[in-house]
Amino acid sequence: MTTSRSKPLLSRVADAVYWMGRYTERAENVARFIGVNQNLMLDSPRGGGDQWQPIVDTTGDRAAFLKRYNIATKENVVRFLVFDAENPNSIRSCVLAARENARSVRDTISSEMWEQINTLYLLITEESRKPQPAMQPEFCHQVRMACHLFQGITHATMSHNEAWHFIRLGGMLERADKTTRMLDVKYFILLPLVTDVGTPYDDIQWAAVLKSVSGLEMYRKRFGRISPDRIVEFLLLDGEFPRAVRYCIGLADASLHSITGTRPAAFSCASEQRIGMLRSELDYAQVESILKGGLHEFFDSLETKMNTIDECILGDFFGQRPQSAGAGG
């Protein structure tokens, strides 16, 4: 296999690059959600009101938000999700964490990767130091593009070795998680609006869901008409769209196999077993039976499985102990 001949990878380094992959992906997704929502608000009927709260729900930080900000105004939500240093999932915190991780493994990643993540860090810190940080879509766009650039640089300048696969593993699991959460939140907000079904507004809302994952155009090519069930199918089960859950889990599984050197469809450790099970579940699933069994229940079990995979990765790779008892460390 490709990774078997290169130098061994320190557990600490594997841990750090895995989280670097996760945090850059997380920052990108948060920037994307905000950007799309800002755009959507411009199209929504006057008094569309409480449309910022769902964005906070998507990142899974509802309680933390409500504790410190009363209402989900645009200003509050943007501040919380972009610049708030106390919110561990704000873009600023994610970029800071990604950079700290990158800094601790500067010798493992390419100089270009480090410079790009450092540039992103300087962009965020400069902006957040201003008394009135940018609330414009332009800034979210900049962050998103900077994250894309980082991913592109990672792909093009770093050997696709074991460490690279840990970066991709983290990135793909994070992306699958974010697509799942976004779909979960949106589906249940949008579906009850029976009065809107079939109206232009309904279409716009669903188109926004797809845009949140840059999926509108690709969806159109695949299914044409906007339909909630087909959107669920596309974002959960598509095998080619890079932000679809099945696609992400497929790549994560492939990276894990590159890391261990185990042949495809076999497993050598707990994380490999769990991710293989999830992968085949998604490979053979049908959207109709998922909807019949309850979409929210499906999302819940998906989250649980992904959390288990994350825990297994930690146990399998990041915590090497000496073999003999009583040794130091």
Place this chain on the structure above:
Amino acid sequence: MYFSSYDTEGFYDEMFDGAGTPRPHARLLVETVEELSDGHLLRYKHAAERLLLQMGITFNVYGDSAGTERIFPFDLIPRIVPAVEWDHIERGLKQRVHALNAFIDDIYHDQKILRDGVIPRDIVLSAVSYRKQCHGLNPPWRVWCHVTGTDLVRDRDGVYYVLEDNLRVPSGVSYVLENREVLKTIFPAVFEGLSVRPVNDYPSHLLEMLESIAPAAPSNPSVVLLTPGIYNSAYFEHSFLAQQMGIQLVEGRDLLVDGGRVFMRTTKGLEHVDVIYRRIDDDFLDPQAFREDSVLGVPGLMAAYRSGHVALANAPGNGVADDKVIYAYVPEIIRYYEGADAILPNVPTYLCWRDSDRAYVLEHLAELVVKSANESGGYGMLVGPHSTVKQQEEFAEKIQANPRNYIAQPTLALSRVPTIVGDHFEGRHVDLRPYILCGRDIYVLPGGLTRVAMTKGSLVVNSSQGGGSKDTWVQAAAPEIQEGQQQQ
């Protein structure tokens, strides 16, 4: 920008002679700089600073709010060392490092030099950096100082003096390499035409040296660089060197000792380690051997080292020769082991443990530079002419309380190099830190870190005290100079 109003103010200037005429080796540089259009140099300067920030070439300042990163100020005007001067420096440094290795090996074995009375036994045994744990150790090639960063200064007369040896974990070499890269990127026109010796093969020499000390000569030794972590002020350099050499950058928690051997924890289990280039002080290396409260080190490392299963660079205990009181004896050390006079002189040094010296020092505090024997980075130091009466009194008390711990030297009028200040040039004091690698052979990097005191009149060049750096250009020997080689 022009040098027409530049004033050497009676100091030895690296670029201009006393009459304000460019020295022969600097003529081309002066011309090229003056031919640049208005504002060019300042634009270059800003481009360089932007580049350094983007590359994240920063250091942390201790005592500053946690995690503060600053770029190391960098001045575009290089310092040029002519070939003949460099030849003299190189020979002097090789001689010095060779003698210091012999000295340290002797101290941890037979102590002949003490028995012969060349240095008082008490002075050596009372050095804070003397480690009795190192007695009887036999590092490969009997080398204890693998990487040395000797500080050289020039006084008003232009003579190069050794100010400090920095044998323990000298840092700064990454700036030498990065400064050169920046200068080549933004200043190519100036660079062309001058025959400057390259420095970018330093990591290859360093790796070769580290592999040369591997125990039991495995064909492909596993070499790692041990760092205290990302909050250390030199972390950038640790990661940079590891990356350039293609070796693992490890922290203490990545390593463990099992059955007398050192391993690192990897995703595939434990991997054997042969050579550790450690950038952690002796004190923190192994809580079982040195400071018990150290969480940076590796328990059991010294035992593994003692049994010969792992090599450490630099060798623990070598700091004994870095003590500033023992420094004063280096000329005698060279004479004792090399049978020759030191090629590079020491700065004259008063030893406060000697009654007559101490009396002199206490009377002349306002003129002298006082240093504590075991501190570095510009800490624990009094620069007499720039000090207040109160500071002098504090030092007088410290000296009387612990005379062994203090030395004093005359305040040298360090040489200067033109430096960009605002929109013009002013002279700023500099020193020079060349890097010497010693394994099977001794290698001196042609160049080094020229540190510059950015504050007007200041003599303190340390980065922790607001110093900056300059690129150092060692000129290749022209064929005709090589023929009639002369000293100074």
